[in-house]
Amino acid sequence: MKLYSAILRTGIAVGVVLPLAVIFLRWDGAVRPRPPGDDPWRRVELAVFEGGYGIAWHQKTAAEYTAAHAEERAIVNVWGEPRMAEKVKPRILRGDPPSLIMDNRLPLWLMISTGKLLPFDGALDRPAYGSDVPWRDLFLPGTLDTYTSGGKVYAIPTSFGAWACWYDARQFREHGWSVPRTWYEFETLCRQIDAAGIAPIAYQGKYPYYAWFTYISLLQRCGGLALINRINAMEPGAFSDPVALKAAGMLQDLARRYFQRGSLAMSHTESQLQFVNNKAAMIFCGVWLENEQRDTIRPGFELCCFNVPAVEGGKGNPRLFNGLGTEYVFMPTEGRNPDVAADFTRYMVSLEKGPDMGASIGVISPLRGGCPPSAVSPALQSVLHMLDASMVDGTPGIFNVRLAELLLEWQQQVMIPSLAGLLHGTLTPEEFARRLDNGIAHARADPDIIIPEFKPYDPQAFGEPL
Amino acid sequence: MLSLLKSAILYAVLLVWLLAVVMPLLWVFAGSLRSSREFVEDPFGIPWLITGSPYADNPDVDTPWESVVADFRKAWVKSKFSRFFFNSVLVTTLSLVGIISISSMASYVLAKFTFPGSKLVLLYFVSGLMVPAQLVLIPLFFQFTTLSRWGTALLAPFGYEVELHDTFTGLITIYIALSLPFTILVLTGFFKSLPSELREAGIMDGCGEYGVFRHIMLPLSKPGLVTAAIFNFLGIWNEYLFALVFMNSDSHKTLPLGLAAVSIQAQYRTDFGLMFAGLVIVLVPTLLVYIVLQKQLTRGITVGALKG
Amino acid sequence: MKRTWEQTCFIAVFLAPALLLFTVFVAIPGARALLYSLQKWDGLSEPKWVGFSNFVALFRDDLFRIALGHNLFLTVTAGSATILLALFFAAVLHRRVRGSAVFRVAFFFPNVIASVAVALLWLLLYSTTDFGVLNGFLAWMKETVGWPAVSLPIPFTGKPYLVYSVVPMLVWTATGFYMVLFLAAMEGIPESFYEVAELEGVSPFGQFWHITLPLIREVVVVGVVFLVIGSLKLFEAVWIMDNEWPSKETHVMATLLYQKVFSEYNVGYGSAVAVLMFVLVFVATLATLRFSRREALEY
Numbered sequence A: 001m002k003l004y005s006a007i008l009r010t011g012i013a014v015g016v017v018l019p020l021a022v023i024f025l026r027w028d029g030a031v032r033p034r035p036p037g038d039d040p041w042r043r044v045e046l047a048v049f050e051g052g053y054g055i056a057w058h059q060k061t062a063a064e065y066t067a068a069h070a071e072e073r074a075i076v077n078v079w080g081e082p083r084m085a086e087k088v089k090p091r092i093l094r095g096d097p098p099s100l101i102m103d104n105r106l107p108l109w110l111m112i113s114t115g116k117l118l119p120f121d122g123a124l125d126r127p128a129y130g131s132d133v134p135w136r137d138l139f140l141p142g143t144l145d146t147y148t149s150g151g152k153v154y155a156i157p158t159s160f161g162a163w164a165c166w167y168d169a170r171q172f173r174e175h176g177w178s179v180p181r182t183w184y185e186f187e188t189l190c191r192q193i194d195a196a197g198i199a200p201i202a203y204q205g206k207y208p209y210y211a212w213f214t215y216i217s218l219l220q221r222c223g224g225l226a227l228i229n230r231i232n233a234m235e236p237g238a239f240s241d242p243v244a245l246k247a248a249g250m251l252q253d254l255a256r257r258y259f260q261r262g263s264l265a266m267s268h269t270e271s272q273l274q275f276v277n278n279k280a281a282m283i284f285c286g287v288w289l290e291n292e293q294r295d296t297i298r299p300g301f302e303l304c305c306f307n308v309p310a311v312e313g314g315k316g317n318p319r320l321f322n323g324l325g326t327e328y329v330f331m332p333t334e335g336r337n338p339d340v341a342a343d344f345t346r347y348m349v350s351l352e353k354g355p356d357m358g359a360s361i362g363v364i365s366p367l368r369g370g371c372p373p374s375a376v377s378p379a380l381q382s383v384l385h386m387l388d389a390s391m392v393d394g395t396p397g398i399f400n401v402r403l404a405e406l407l408l409e410w411q412q413q414v415m416i417p418s419l420a421g422l423l424h425g426t427l428t429p430e431e432f433a434r435r436l437d438n439g440i441a442h443a444r445a446d447p448d449i450i451i452p453e454f455k456p457y458d459p460q461a462f463g464e465p466l
Numbered sequence B: 001m002l003s004l005l006k007s008a009i010l011y012a013v014l015l016v017w018l019l020a021v022v023m024p025l026l027w028v029f030a031g032s033l034r035s036s037r038e039f040v041e042d043p044f045g046i047p048w049l050i051t052g053s054p055y056a057d058n059p060d061v062d063t064p065w066e067s068v069v070a071d072f073r074k075a076w077v078k079s080k081f082s083r084f085f086f087n088s089v090l091v092t093t094l095s096l097v098g099i100i101s102i103s104s105m106a107s108y109v110l111a112k113f114t115f116p117g118s119k120l121v122l123l124y125f126v127s128g129l130m131v132p133a134q135l136v137l138i139p140l141f142f143q144f145t146t147l148s149r150w151g152t153a154l155l156a157p158f159g160y161e162v163e164l165h166d167t168f169t170g171l172i173t174i175y176i177a178l179s180l181p182f183t184i185l186v187l188t189g190f191f192k193s194l195p196s197e198l199r200e201a202g203i204m205d206g207c208g209e210y211g212v213f214r215h216i217m218l219p220l221s222k223p224g225l226v227t228a229a230i231f232n233f234l235g236i237w238n239e240y241l242f243a244l245v246f247m248n249s250d251s252h253k254t255l256p257l258g259l260a261a262v263s264i265q266a267q268y269r270t271d272f273g274l275m276f277a278g279l280v281i282v283l284v285p286t287l288l289v290y291i292v293l294q295k296q297l298t299r300g301i302t303v304g305a306l307k308g
Numbered sequence C: 001m002k003r004t005w006e007q008t009c010f011i012a013v014f015l016a017p018a019l020l021l022f023t024v025f026v027a028i029p030g031a032r033a034l035l036y037s038l039q040k041w042d043g044l045s046e047p048k049w050v051g052f053s054n055f056v057a058l059f060r061d062d063l064f065r066i067a068l069g070h071n072l073f074l075t076v077t078a079g080s081a082t083i084l085l086a087l088f089f090a091a092v093l094h095r096r097v098r099g100s101a102v103f104r105v106a107f108f109f110p111n112v113i114a115s116v117a118v119a120l121l122w123l124l125l126y127s128t129t130d131f132g133v134l135n136g137f138l139a140w141m142k143e144t145v146g147w148p149a150v151s152l153p154i155p156f157t158g159k160p161y162l163v164y165s166v167v168p169m170l171v172w173t174a175t176g177f178y179m180v181l182f183l184a185a186m187e188g189i190p191e192s193f194y195e196v197a198e199l200e201g202v203s204p205f206g207q208f209w210h211i212t213l214p215l216i217r218e219v220v221v222v223g224v225v226f227l228v229i230g231s232l233k234l235f236e237a238v239w240i241m242d243n244e245w246p247s248k249e250t251h252v253m254a255t256l257l258y259q260k261v262f263s264e265y266n267v268g269y270g271s272a273v274a275v276l277m278f279v280l281v282f283v284a285t286l287a288t289l290r291f292s293r294r295e296a297l298e299y
Helices: A003-026 A056-068 A084-093 A110-111 A121-127 A169-175 A183-196 A211-233 A242-258 A267-276 A338-348 A353-363 A377-387 A407-425 A429-445 B002-032 B036-041 B064-078 B081-112 B118-130 B134-156 B169-195 B195-202 B208-220 B223-237 B241-246 B254-268 B273-308 C007-034 C051-061 C063-092 C099-114 C113-124 C134-142 C161-185 C191-199 C206-213 C217-232 C237-242 C253-262 C267-291 C291-299
Strands: A031-033 A042-049 A074-081 A099-100 A156-168 A199-204 A280-286 A303-306 A323-331 B160-161
Touching: A003 A031, A003 B169, A031 B223, A042 A056, A042 A084, A056 A074, A056 A338, A056 A353, A074 A084, A074 A338, A084 A099, A084 B241, A084 C217, A084 C253, A099 A338, A110 A323, A121 A338, A156 A169, A156 A211, A156 A267, A156 A338, A156 A377, A183 A199, A183 A242, A183 A280, A199 A242, A199 A267, A211 A242, A211 A280, A211 A323, A211 A407, A242 A407, A242 A429, A267 A280, A303 A377, A323 A338, A323 A377, A338 B160, A407 A429, A407 C161, B002 B064, B002 B273, B002 C063, B002 C099, B002 C113, B002 C161, B064 B081, B064 B273, B081 B118, B081 B169, B081 B208, B081 B223, B081 B254, B081 B273, B081 C007, B118 B169, B118 C007, B118 C267, B134 B160, B134 B169, B134 B241, B134 C007, B134 C253, B134 C267, B169 B223, B169 B241, B169 C007, B195 B208, B195 C267, B208 B223, B208 C007, B223 B273, B241 B254, B241 C253, B254 C113, B254 C237, B273 C099, B273 C113, C007 C267, C051 C063, C051 C267, C063 C099, C063 C161, C063 C206, C063 C217, C063 C253, C063 C267, C099 C161, C113 C134, C161 C206, C161 C237, C191 C206, C206 C217, C217 C267, C237 C253, C253 C267
Parallel strands: A042 A074, A042 A099, A199 A280
Antiparallel strands: A031 B160, A099 A323, A156 A280, A156 A303, A156 A323
């Protein structure tokens, strides 16, 4: 009898709890209907790192593409998130990635070496949208090389990034300051600014990475493209070259004397806020500065940029500049409908969409002539001007050091801390260079790291002595 | 005279610490009343909301009241704090229900019955106390993939699939499992302290084993259950690492995760108003719950800590 | 005692859910972590067995040594400050200061705030921008008193200083908890002990030293172990304060583990860090059981 009632009670409990549990599991999506194997729609999910650019333009472009390709039943959905990498990395690890990802904080080279990314070459060999030139041939020099391995291109830049020094032309005018052309003039200007009670240079100290690009520019100004080639080739001791040491010393000196006080603890937006409020007169930053600060730039602020000044006695052609592809998109192997994904990328990065992108989100297309000056703000016009001025025989004078993207661990564990040490003054330029060199040697010795072939720049073609 | 001086010093020290605890919180509340513009132009003054804005005659600039309301609305609606809040309540409630029912059952058996290996089972559970959550974090991540695959294989004939990643089910299961060692330890202690004669008397009266548990033992162990519940409540309500790893989509974020995400977002957009509004939205309920429950809370912590 | 079939069923049914959950979601993953730590695996391709080379790499790696060093530094500094302050406040409040209820309630409060919110709050307090309170206060001091004579603002959360700036935050948060813990233990001491001491003219400090402290010794030991375990597992404070992007100068073990696995896909290395954390926590827990053997034997 007792046993009977116990069974009855258990039965009732199970009868109540089980349906509730099933309803919850179903609502939660832990148990859900299997998607039918033959989905008539060819869906593509594009996950965008939501930084300063937002995702509205990408969504609009996806909607256009979807409307235009209704017959092929292609659908492109876009979502964004400032912490994309944190959200997408687990999905890659569990084999359920989006079809297209735009965020280079993922270990792309690891994914390339383990076969987790698909190449874009099929699409690159087709003509670009609105043109009969192969898509591949339209890209600005070097922008496709960052993620090229074994002759295949695994990531497509959606915009062109240039590093420069930004200032407020109005503030300069009011104080009678002028844009410096040489390092000597630059330092003189910093002293003038300091004397006027304004911090000369704002700095994104929480992310020492920002200073890396200033350092790269100084390396080229001092040692020319020949030095950049040696560094890209991962030559032992390249960073400890006396000329490279000089560049590191110049950067350290600049930080010590002219970086805004307290900037070492400022995040990018905090320091940029100091800059747009005219509390600091200049800042080294990428082209997205205007976009990131568009809500805080006050009327009358004339955002302009100038190229890193020439170094007296340096070998480098001072008209060249540090430029690279940014906002790369790539296709995980396990993503759905890679053919649609690649074709959509071809549409998004096209001569047709370039001006629209420039006007809507304030970025420069990575394609040659992809961004007419009339389409963009004065700030971006000053970047395009820098691009025009760099032309040598019709080729844009762009250089870049690929190590940061190639050696993610080196970047994280060696480059960024060493750079922080250099700028905080806790490392001498020699120690800084030794750490970078040792880190490179360590990475070269690691059999798991693939190091793709490297096309050296031709210094002579860019008017530099050998 | 001397003792007066001494107690004055003691009070001074206590008051300094009181200020150190209270001032930052007051500062956050004051900060949430400022507009983003104010943070740059007048960060330490009395909020413009009270003193009046220097831009009062400029129609292009929002009034202080408008910008404060806008900040909170942005946090609650656009940054989805309402959703995070709901998620946190859901996850915490269901986890607590699961933890308390499962642990109390196991603890009761372990405290009041001896059977071959009963000591060993208790030791098995309690040894879990020495496992830091980080140790199981990584394998759990991959195990979820495996379990989801098995589940899908099982349910595929019925047209269903199973996914534990990025679901409340997955996170709640983890929270329940991870809190078992501590909860079982505390509750076993409580059940042991209840006289065994009660059970025998209950059986005599024809309650049955379940009846004794449900109607005699459980009500008597309420202080222990409350202690365990409070401890687990604090842990789960504020948990960050597992939620960070297992909850990827916006609609599944819990409050700590949402706050961290919004703070990053606010930094990209240089939106301090949003950041302070988010902080206040997280702090206010905590403060209210604390004021209501602080007696039980401190007592529970004490009992729990002394037992554990 | 003979068990009926009903009892056997009852035991099985009541134990099964807990056993199942614990085994599947704690015990098995724990064992697998040990296996992972012996593998080289990126989470994407096939794992390779590599013996103890992850651990060898770990100890050769500055990164891990620095992270472990940070954990130990925080344990020693924040830990001792917390225990001393908590003992002091508990002793003061125990001797019935007026308004002790208010102090107790207020001091404990930081403990219930989500650690993410605490870190964010302190990040804002430390800010070097215009609204950073701490720098604002120092600037005001410098202007009025002429002290401290340092260049302001101080980059408290700059990478080289971050680990020091975490200390006050941890003390701020934890002191209330340990105060309540110690206070509860002190309330268990019979009042007559103090009355006798009072009659014999023992000073309040003497009473604390000779009566209170010895009698709550075990609870203090428990507190110390709690603190050690807590500081070994520290994650949110550093993670949030370094904008979710910690690096060599700021890593603690837990952030290193997270970054190795979920950013760099180095599952073996991350698991090795986890296993070492486990070993350290294990040692700390054994120490508690040793020190407070009497309580431990009850169970």
